[in-house]
Amino acid sequence: xxxxxxxxxxxxxxxxxxxxxxxxxxxxxPGQSEVLLRSSLDSSRTSPQEYVYRTKNVELNLGPNVxxxxxxxxxxxxxxxxxxxxxxELKNISRIIISLEGRIxxxxxxxxMVSGVSTTEVLSASTTLKPSNSGxxxxxxxxxxxxxxxxxxxxxVIYQPGVTCEVSYRVKLSVVRRxxxxxxxxxxxxxxxxxxxxxxxxxxxIPDIIVDPAGxxxxxxxxxxxxxxxxxxCDNGLPAITPAIFLALPSSLSFASYDTIPLTLSxxxxxxxxTAKLLFSAVKIQLIKRTRTWKNKGCTDTKFETVFGxxxxxxxxxxxxxxxxxxxxxxxxxxxxxQTWTVEAVAEQEYLIRVVxxxxxxxxxxxxxxxxxxxxxxxxxxxxxxxxxxxxxGGIPSPAIGNIPLRPSVTHVY
Numbered sequence: 001x002x003x004x005x006x007x008x009x010x011x012x013x014x015x016x017x018x019x020x021x022x023x024x025x026x027x028x029x030p031g032q033s034e035v036l037l038r039s040s041l042d043s044s045r046t047s048p049q050e051y052v053y054r055t056k057n058v059e060l061n062l063g064p065n066v067x068x069x070x071x072x073x074x075x076x077x078x079x080x081x082x083x084x085x086x087x088x089e090l091k092n093i094s095r096i097i098i099s100l101e102g103r104i105x106x107x108x109x110x111x112x113m114v115s116g117v118s119t120t121e122v123l124s125a126s127t128t129l130k131p132s133n134s135g136x137x138x139x140x141x142x143x144x145x146x147x148x149x150x151x152x153x154x155x156x157v158i159y160q161p162g163v164t165c166e167v168s169y170r171v172k173l174s175v176v177r178r179x180x181x182x183x184x185x186x187x188x189x190x191x192x193x194x195x196x197x198x199x200x201x202x203x204x205x206i207p208d209i210i211v212d213p214a215g216x217x218x219x220x221x222x223x224x225x226x227x228x229x230x231x232x233x234c235d236n237g238l239p240a241i242t243p244a245i246f247l248a249l250p251s252s253l254s255f256a257s258y259d260t261i262p263l264t265l266s267x268x269x270x271x272x273x274x275t276a277k278l279l280f281s282a283v284k285i286q287l288i289k290r291t292r293t294w295k296n297k298g299c300t301d302t303k304f305e306t307v308f309g310x311x312x313x314x315x316x317x318x319x320x321x322x323x324x325x326x327x328x329x330x331x332x333x334x335x336x337x338x339q340t341w342t343v344e345a346v347a348e349q350e351y352l353i354r355v356v357x358x359x360x361x362x363x364x365x366x367x368x369x370x371x372x373x374x375x376x377x378x379x380x381x382x383x384x385x386x387x388x389x390x391x392x393x394g395g396i397p398s399p400a401i402g403n404i405p406l407r408p409s410v411t412h413v414y
Contacts, residue, residue: 298345
């Protein structure tokens with residue numbers, strides 16, 4: 001880029017017919033009351049913005065803002081490190097405590113009013129800093145903590161009718177002074193966004209598998225394929241001759257949130273081929289996101305479901321008598337990273353494949369309807385991702401930035 005373009009403003013010609021206040025006269029050099037703003041290409045500023053928090057006597061620096069977020073972001077296995085700078089009377093300090101805390105807060109409402117709040121701690125780790133060998137405190141101290149627990153839920157805010165669930169983490173720095181002197185405390189919200197990985201490489205397609213309904217098991221020679229039989233029910237009881245419907249999908253049941261999941265649905269009705277064709281047009285396959293929160297110490301729960309994807313039919317085969325087969329692809333309709341997580345009897349986020357086959361209303365008394373729910377695991381990344389390779393070689397994966405909550409926590413400084 002031409003340097004003259006940065007140092008000199010462009011020419012300007014005002015409109016003589018404009019009724020607005022005329023623009024000031026341009027000049028290539030700033031006046032006494034003006035400041036020259038240079039382009040961000042200025043090489044004098046080489047370090048990125050840092051996360052710095054201050055009180056009267058403490059300054060806490062949690063490092064550079066690499067991801068451009070309002071709060072520090074960490075992933076699984078990340079080393080939470082920083083630097084604390086103390087001021088004031090150092091000899092009055094008795095101890096310095098650095099802690100990493102995580103909690104889940106469920107807030108319950110009735111008719112727009114808060115009816116109850118439950119708080120569950122999921123992480124509590126602290127370290128007490130010591131003075132130097134001479135017994136005196138130095139002005140600067142390095143802080144260090146590591147997130148090792150891969151079972152921790154990610155930072156999240158979940159809204160459901162009557163309840164709001166927030167998973168939050170924070171770094172807390174406490175400077176305790178002797179006597180009646182005021183203590184200093186910093187509580188900095190941080191985002192914990194771990195990456196998770198599918199258990200196996202994605203199976204690209206499912207072969208047509210015709211299962212004998214009269215067989216003793218639903219086993220298949222393909223270890224990569226799992227077969228599930230849909231349950232049947234009818235208002236007037238099951239008829240003597242009932243079709244059998246089978247769902248075939250990858251046996252790993254673990255997929256990245258952006259994967260396209262291959263499925264095969266088979267309807268077998270050798271004694272009544274017409275029914276097989278009739279049910280074939282009534283198949284509905286959905287990807288469901290289910291969030292649950294508990295209250296009263298896990299005695300009662302609230303459940304909320306969202307349709308997260310609908311299967312697309314890619315191929316059909318009705319060439320065999322009494323057998324109808326369809327191949328489908330199921331994917332999430334939203335591009336944001338999603339992942340399965342659970343904290344027992346507190347909150348969870350799970351995903352499942354729901355298959356529903358309902359006959360026409362006019363035939364509902366004579367033909368059963370079929371349903372099944374197959375729970376699956378959704379992860380932020382696939383098995384073959386570069387981040388997984390980094391983890392396998394001893395590295396530390398980057399945070400799952402796509403999972404940033406919609407409502408970030410507010411920074412509290414005390």
